[in-house]
Amino acid sequence: MKRNVVTTLAFPVLVTAAVAGVAWGEEPLASWNEGGAKKAIVDFVARVTTKGSPDFVPVAERIAVFDNDGTLWAEQPMYFQFLFALDRVKALAPAHPEWKDQEPFASLLKGDVKAALAGGERAVGALLLSTHAGMTSEEFEKIAGDWMATARHPTTGRPLTEMVYQPMLELLAYLRANGFETFIVSGGGIEFMRPWTERVYGVPPERVVGSSIKTKFERRDGKPVLVRLPEIDFVDDGPGKPVGIQSHIGRRPIAAFGNSDGDLQMLQWTAAGPGPRFCLYVHHTDGGREWAYDRTSSIGRLDKGLDEARARGWTVVDMKADWKRIFAFEKE
Amino acid sequence: MKRNVVTTLAFPVLVTAAVAGVAWGEEPLASWNEGGAKKAIVDFVARVTTKGSPDFVPVAERIAVFDNDGTLWAEQPMYFQFLFALDRVKALAPAHPEWKDQEPFASLLKGDVKAALAGGERAVGALLLSTHAGMTSEEFEKIAGDWMATARHPTTGRPLTEMVYQPMLELLAYLRANGFETFIVSGGGIEFMRPWTERVYGVPPERVVGSSIKTKFERRDGKPVLVRLPEIDFVDDGPGKPVGIQSHIGRRPIAAFGNSDGDLQMLQWTAAGPGPRFCLYVHHTDGGREWAYDRTSSIGRLDKGLDEARARGWTVVDMKADWKRIFAFEKE
Numbered sequence: 001m002k003r004n005v006v007t008t009l010a011f012p013v014l015v016t017a018a019v020a021g022v023a024w025g026e027e028p029l030a031s032w033n034e035g036g037a038k039k040a041i042v043d044f045v046a047r048v049t050t051k052g053s054p055d056f057v058p059v060a061e062r063i064a065v066f067d068n069d070g071t072l073w074a075e076q077p078m079y080f081q082f083l084f085a086l087d088r089v090k091a092l093a094p095a096h097p098e099w100k101d102q103e104p105f106a107s108l109l110k111g112d113v114k115a116a117l118a119g120g121e122r123a124v125g126a127l128l129l130s131t132h133a134g135m136t137s138e139e140f141e142k143i144a145g146d147w148m149a150t151a152r153h154p155t156t157g158r159p160l161t162e163m164v165y166q167p168m169l170e171l172l173a174y175l176r177a178n179g180f181e182t183f184i185v186s187g188g189g190i191e192f193m194r195p196w197t198e199r200v201y202g203v204p205p206e207r208v209v210g211s212s213i214k215t216k217f218e219r220r221d222g223k224p225v226l227v228r229l230p231e232i233d234f235v236d237d238g239p240g241k242p243v244g245i246q247s248h249i250g251r252r253p254i255a256a257f258g259n260s261d262g263d264l265q266m267l268q269w270t271a272a273g274p275g276p277r278f279c280l281y282v283h284h285t286d287g288g289r290e291w292a293y294d295r296t297s298s299i300g301r302l303d304k305g306l307d308e309a310r311a312r313g314w315t316v317v318d319m320k321a322d323w324k325r326i327f328a329f330e331k332e
Numbered sequence: 333m334k335r336n337v338v339t340t341l342a343f344p345v346l347v348t349a350a351v352a353g354v355a356w357g358e359e360p361l362a363s364w365n366e367g368g369a370k371k372a373i374v375d376f377v378a379r380v381t382t383k384g385s386p387d388f389v390p391v392a393e394r395i396a397v398f399d400n401d402g403t404l405w406a407e408q409p410m411y412f413q414f415l416f417a418l419d420r421v422k423a424l425a426p427a428h429p430e431w432k433d434q435e436p437f438a439s440l441l442k443g444d445v446k447a448a449l450a451g452g453e454r455a456v457g458a459l460l461l462s463t464h465a466g467m468t469s470e471e472f473e474k475i476a477g478d479w480m481a482t483a484r485h486p487t488t489g490r491p492l493t494e495m496v497y498q499p500m501l502e503l504l505a506y507l508r509a510n511g512f513e514t515f516i517v518s519g520g521g522i523e524f525m526r527p528w529t530e531r532v533y534g535v536p537p538e539r540v541v542g543s544s545i546k547t548k549f550e551r552r553d554g555k556p557v558l559v560r561l562p563e564i565d566f567v568d569d570g571p572g573k574p575v576g577i578q579s580h581i582g583r584r585p586i587a588a589f590g591n592s593d594g595d596l597q598m599l600q601w602t603a604a605g606p607g608p609r610f611c612l613y614v615h616h617t618d619g620g621r622e623w624a625y626d627r628t629s630s631i632g633r634l635d636k637g638l639d640e641a642r643a644r645g646w647t648v649v650d651m652k653a654d655w656k657r658i659f660a661f662e663k664e
Contacts, residue, residue, distance in 0.1 A: 194582045205582030217571035224600045226578055239549035246558055250526045250537030268556045
């Protein structure tokens, strides 16, 4: 997704529902229609995994990176991490009587999200930092985890962890079954994602790259803790994504998956390496089963990226045409 | 090792020699004398890997972190990365005629390292940033790699990659054979280490945590590159180590290995988690085969850490007594 610098800042949540969603023995990529994007994926994997092929890539170098919001799970009507921040403001309000007269908190507590956000990046920054900093890393993990265990999507009513794309779960599993290491590289908060990415996506904490605030090692009650500070450390979005990849992974991926202009530099960086490369955009074309948006959306805008994908022959998933099923709950 | 903020800043090198040094089928920990430290290690591994034991730890949580300088390879008579910086100043001098009249470069180019370092942290910072920044990440990898391929230790004359501790190579292999993921968490430069840690230690780039300078994504000649900027990003030393661990790994280790006060917070952070924990200090006690130093050394000072290790019953390796062999080349 494409975010502003400040909206990007956000962080952890534990999840109970939605396990990785792919049973062994099932046909790989079962929720993908034949041809098109599916064929491109299967052909690429065959090329890099066939021993003796000039395009063979050793297992250690099979690095695949995935954006999260809009690529692995939904991002409408707003980033799920922002829902977390809104709920946290309500939970923290009793301890902050001054918020009654302070924007963006005052409007928010009256239920007027639109007025609260009228303050733009500054308002969003205040919301995120006031809800994501001040506690220890362990406390935040628990706060976010408890929240995610009950959080539901505002329009579908589903647990947020069921708002993941079934075809992408299958793709993650397919790549791992073919020797790939799958990483998440998201503009979302690294500590917001880590508590549930293993359960939901099969991606462990050490393979999650994201935005962060600064933390500080100190002693509290004689115990060493990491305290979360109200200061931006790193924004893992747009040109930040290749920087985050180099910092955390230290190798250039051979495959990259995104859905917005905020992923474009990650795809460019991936494409610019030698040997076989695979870049894919998820295009939100299904207003019935999911949401339809691209060039003019304020969330997940896909404009320059779509042009570049077409010009360079990258794979573009047409969600409506390429995916038999978007969410696992559709089969119910 | 314990470093100043500025000395910490340093970075990549490719290596040809010294493969991981442990043949399959060999007795594990063959270079360790029986009893003492070896027994403590073996007992801990047995406790956390025995199914049904109350101390059993699932594979995914078997995270072990290792300092590098002074823990996995030597750090005397100076950090090896600093040798790299000195050599780079010489290599870059023709393109910097102004260095002839500029400290610390002028003294260094006359061969007077001591005078060059009289400027303290500021001088060291100038040396490191002038040699580690300005190029792309790929260019730096090649520069450092080419250097490491021929660099030799100033007193032993050995390739630097042979200055690794054979017992620690065996320990890394032993832990991995028991389901651990082994990470390096070093005050040294992350990009200085990554090109050779896999070959030398069996630790791939994505499991290396270290100090860093900022990088910036941009286009050069139409190609996307990451440019290394002369600005400190993160100092992975002392209280920075738990921060680096949380950022890169996202889980608390259950075992930590260091050799100096700069590793103390990493050991404290590791020890403070629930369940079985293992903390080990390598104590440099062998002035004959290696170097003997601890409480008063400017490099790798081990003072507070030694007291805390003894008070808390952490394992302290007495290099002279516990290790049959320090370097692989001793057997020749």
